[in-house]
Amino acid sequence: MMDRMGCAADTSKSIKLERYNSYIRRVNSTKLLNASSKLLFRATLLVALILVFIFTFNYPPLADTTHRHLHAHSHFLSSAFGAWEKQVRHSSTPRRPNGLTVLVTGAAGFVGTHCSLALKKRGDGVLGLDNFNSYYDPSLKRARQAMLSKHQVFIVEGDLNDKPLLEKLFDVVAFTHILHLAAQAGVRYAMQNPQSYVTANIAGFVNLLEVAKSANPQPSIVWASSSSVYGLNTENPFSELHRTDQPASLYAATKKAGEEIAHTYNHIYGLSLTGLRFFTVYGPWGRPDMAYFFFTKDILQGKSIDVYETQDGKQVARDFTYIDDIVKGCLGALDTAEKSTGSGGKKRGPAQLRVYNLGNTSPVPVGRLVSILEGLLNTKAKKHVIKMPSNGDVPYTHANVSLAFRDFAYKPTTDLPTGLRKFVKWYVGYYGLQQRVKRETRLDN
């Protein structure tokens, strides 16, 4: 009995022990499972966050094939695309009745930023596109992007030559208009990097037109040509009727080529196209490669500046045009642009084709530009007067704007001293040079 009892007690002990051990094993394995699933969850979350970040802020740089592959296999990726598309749609949606839906190329550029802001402020939908290249300090472009972002303008980072990207944008948004401002700018840089002008101003423009002509509906397009197309023209002031077949720089030649390409796409596909010939645009958030901008910098830093004169010793002059006047011209051109007549790559009838000068109608010698800056900066410039190098420059520009006035009441209102004052105020604010200017102001007094 005792034996049986003892045996029974032993058996029951060993059963209990076995149960206890199995409990402990279960607890441990659950803990292990919990720990590993936590790890897995965290890793997945991290990957998802990285993908969301990449596709929200950096969608275009990834290879398209990579997109498709990942898209097919990842739930997280599709939600990242969702976030990107949401941003694209949100930015493009007009906030006023009958508002425009505008794709602004070169939106992080000087004119692009100002136009995007003006369109957004009046209730139009605006989506930016910019490749943020390093032709000049990209941090200035990033600062413009940050400003636009505060006003709900989203800039897609991508290149004009990326056809799948452009097609994707047109899949997501039915743009009514394109304001095409992306370009390789600068007349003198064309001798250093000629290919960049062909890539952006010709190939990029054609790529954009190819996508636009196939879109349904086709958008109306307003784009930036240049006063430089007048080249060696000697008739003054420059009228749209004057000859433009003698460009003095490759930059000018690519802009002139753009005007001819515009004619072709209008003729074959019924795209509504308006080219705007900008005359030396200046102002706050301007381009550091332009003379008024780097003269300001160099004068403040006590460096000498080259002031060009013609071969026969005459002053070089420009019809400097203030950015706000240019913005009004761009918006006027957009508002009066008729609809394209084609759809899905087929022309259905004749469409509008226009070219306008947008200038200030009042040329100012470069020497005068320098003395206005000297006054505003309270600093004497170290001027080095030299003959204008033959690297693309023209001696003189002067716009006749009667056509733009007739068609959309374009009337420039800012003279050079007023516009430069606004520029210098922005410049010292942005680059933090107020102290220096103030100190010099005190010393001069």
Ligand SMILES: O=C(O)[C@H]1O[C@H](OP(=O)(O)OP(=O)(O)OC[C@H]2O[C@@H](n3ccc(=O)[nH]c3=O)[C@H](O)[C@@H]2O)[C@H](O)[C@@H](O)[C@H]1O
């Ligand atoms: O309207 C345009 O279609 C172009 O305008 C602008 O070209 P430009 O009018 O040449 O402006 P910008 O370089 O600021 O030179 C201004 C003046 O300073 C003189 N200049 C220049 C440099 C220098 O070192 N010294 C000098 O005297 C120079 O001789 C000139 O007289 C845009 O850059 C260009 O992208 C395009 O849009």
